[in-house]
Amino acid sequence: MLPLLAAPAWAAEPDPRVLSFKLPDQIPWGPVTANGNQQAVLVGDPSKPGFYAVMVKWLPGHMSRPHFHLNDRFITVLSGTWWMGSGPRFDPDGTVPVPAGGFVTHYGRGIHYDGAKGEPAVLLIVGAGPGTSTPAEAK
Secondary structure, eight states: OOOOOOOOOOOOOOOOOOOOOOOGGGOOOOOOTTTTTEEEEESOTTSSSSEEEEEEEEEETTTTOOEOOOOOOOEEEEEEEEEEESSOOOOOOGGGGEEOOEEEETTOOOOOOOOEEESSSEEEEEEEEOOOEEEEOOO
């Protein structure tokens, strides 16, 4: 039997010309908004034309009001449970849960609302900017 060789405790850093990465404590989370969420822009600029990727963290008990986005958005639930509903009438009791690992497409101009109920929910959202949000609640 061959003796096991001890591996180094730390591998060399990858070549930054080849890849870049951020560990969880290096993700650039913004402040909590009035809607009860935080955003971290990972790639691009959602306010401008072009590809973007953001993470959104919804705090428990917070939901958006009915709104729409001009372009399609593709969402993966990374942790927690994300609740979503569609249409211009806000009905948080009529929302559908999407657990971690779920995938959702928000079609451009489709009216919806979403958020977190009893636990935080972290989402990865990718799309083509500008990623504007237009209120669309029926009063």
